[in-house]
Amino acid sequence: MTVQEELINARKQLEHATAGGCPVSTTPALDAYLLLSCASGLSRAVLMAHPDYSADEWSDQFHSFIARRLTGEPVAYITGIKEFWGMDFAVSPAVLIPRADTEILVERALSVIGNSTQSPVHVLDACTGSGCVAIALAATAGNCEITAFDISPGALAVARQNARTLLDPARNIRFLDHDLRTGLPPSSAVPDGRYSLIVSNPPYVPAGIARDLLKDGRGEPLLALDGGTDGLDLVRVLTDHATTMLNPGGTLLIETGEYNAKDAAEYLKQHGFAGIVVHPDLAGQDRVVEGVKP
Numbered sequence: 001m002t003v004q005e006e007l008i009n010a011r012k013q014l015e016h017a018t019a020g021g022c023p024v025s026t027t028p029a030l031d032a033y034l035l036l037s038c039a040s041g042l043s044r045a046v047l048m049a050h051p052d053y054s055a056d057e058w059s060d061q062f063h064s065f066i067a068r069r070l071t072g073e074p075v076a077y078i079t080g081i082k083e084f085w086g087m088d089f090a091v092s093p094a095v096l097i098p099r100a101d102t103e104i105l106v107e108r109a110l111s112v113i114g115n116s117t118q119s120p121v122h123v124l125d126a127c128t129g130s131g132c133v134a135i136a137l138a139a140t141a142g143n144c145e146i147t148a149f150d151i152s153p154g155a156l157a158v159a160r161q162n163a164r165t166l167l168d169p170a171r172n173i174r175f176l177d178h179d180l181r182t183g184l185p186p187s188s189a190v191p192d193g194r195y196s197l198i199v200s201n202p203p204y205v206p207a208g209i210a211r212d213l214l215k216d217g218r219g220e221p222l223l224a225l226d227g228g229t230d231g232l233d234l235v236r237v238l239t240d241h242a243t244t245m246l247n248p249g250g251t252l253l254i255e256t257g258e259y260n261a262k263d264a265a266e267y268l269k270q271h272g273f274a275g276i277v278v279h280p281d282l283a284g285q286d287r288v289v290e291g292v293k294p
Contacts (some may be wrong), residue, residue, distance in 0.1 A: 004051035004053035006034045006059065010066050019072030020215035031075050031233045035065040038079040053201045087166050088122055094154030094219055095130040096224040099283040101247035104288050105255050106136045108279060109199050112251045113141045118196055120145045124245070126200035127151075127240055131159030131173070131222060132158045133199055138163075138171045144197075147284075152223060179280020181237055184245040187277055195248045200238055201255040206231040231260045232267065240265075246293040261286030 001009075006030070014028035025031050033044050036055070040047070041061040047053075055062065065078050072087035075096045076082040080216035082089050085106060091097055102251050113121045121144045125134040128148035138146055150156050156175055163173050165174055176186050182203070186193025202267045203226050204218065205213065210225040227233050242252045268276055273291030 001055055003036065003047050003052060003053045003055050006062060007047075009086065010062070011071060011224050012287060013066060017070045019070075019195070019217035021041065022072075022216035024070060024072055024216070025243060031069060032066070034075050035069065035078060036062050038092075041063055045111055045226060060282040068079075069248060072219070074220070077219065079254075084128075084132045085139070087136070087139065088136075089111075089130050089132050089162050090158060090165065091126075091130055092154070092158055093219050094152060094221065095158050096201075096220055098130055098132040101135075101283075101287055102133065102255060104279055104281055105199060105253055106133055106140075108253050108288055108290060109114045109133070109137055109197060110141055110199050112253070113137070113144055113215065116143075116196060119143045120189070121197060122189055122195045123147070124184060124187070124195045124198045125149070126184065127234070128159050128175070128200040129155050129226075131162045131175070133201060134159070134173050135162055137199075138167055138173055142171075145187070147174045147176065147185060147187060147195075149176040149180075149185060151177070151179045152221070153177060155181065155224075180234055180241075184238075184241045187246070194245055194250070196247050196250045197253070198238075198242050198246060198250070199253045202234040202238060204231045204235060204256045204260065204264075206259065227260075231266055233259075235264050236267055239268055239273075243271055243273075243293065250293045252291050252293070255287060256289055258285035258287070263291055264289045 010032035011028045014025045018025040040058040076091050082091045123144050123146045125148035126152045134146050134148040206226045207226050264278050268291040275292040277290045278286045279288040
């Protein structure tokens with residue numbers, strides 16, 4: 001079969017597939033291209049330019065990938081790669097797959113770093129997961145010292161791998177195995193251990209919604225999604241600890257959901273943060289809560 005024939009067949013399968021009562025894919029044509037690109041080792045551009053190429057050499061691998069996708073397994077877990085901030089991050093079922101909306105968190109953090117009078121800016125990334133936020137900051141802003149932590153050893157292994165692959169060795173990130181509920185690890189770069197910027201994409205999905213999301217077979221870690229009854233359990237914990245671990249004038253940036261961003265912002269306000277702003281995501285939904293410690 002040709003490339004075009006394989007892609008058409010795969011797209012048709014994905015268009016009608018469901019898992020747990022949910023559609024497997026909202027982008028069946030794109031999924032087919034990405035999986036054939038991975039199976040063949042050819043770029044999407046090459047595949048699109050040569051639809052008449054024979055796909056026989058890669059068909060078994062491609063069909064295996066499609067079979068996995070039909071169960072609901074995400075494309076990123078099948079290929080082991082997800083693009084974020086213009087970089088290809090390694091991902092596994094140990095980490096939440098990076099979303100484009102999280103780039104809003106990176107953009108806001110870069111703005112804070114760029115406007116800071118300190119050099120370097122001491123940054124903490126709480127619940128780092130794949131390391132995408134910390135690594136994007138390290139790759140883009142040269143004047144920051146970054147500490148990143150996660151409770152999951154599997155996630156930290158992925159984050160460290162991504163840092164080795166994507167960053168110049170001089171732009172080192174200090175990764176720690178740490179539980180947010182026990183407090184925030186102090187910065188090793190300054191005597192008082194405080195930070196000028198704390199960023200986090202914590203578990204913020206309400207428990208019931210988190211479990212419903214996973215019914216589609218996506219296989220992402222519940223630990224990285226479930227934020228308790230209202231989704232704000234760890235947001236509250238982070239805010240409580242940030243009040244003592246931020247320098248005066250330091251900024252707290254937290255990714256949240258459209259269902260609880262305003263409640264998160266109110267919690268920051270109640271705990272003394274000023275200049276509170278809720279930033280929208282690419283779809284215009286409330287996404288990133290920002291506050292400044294007076």
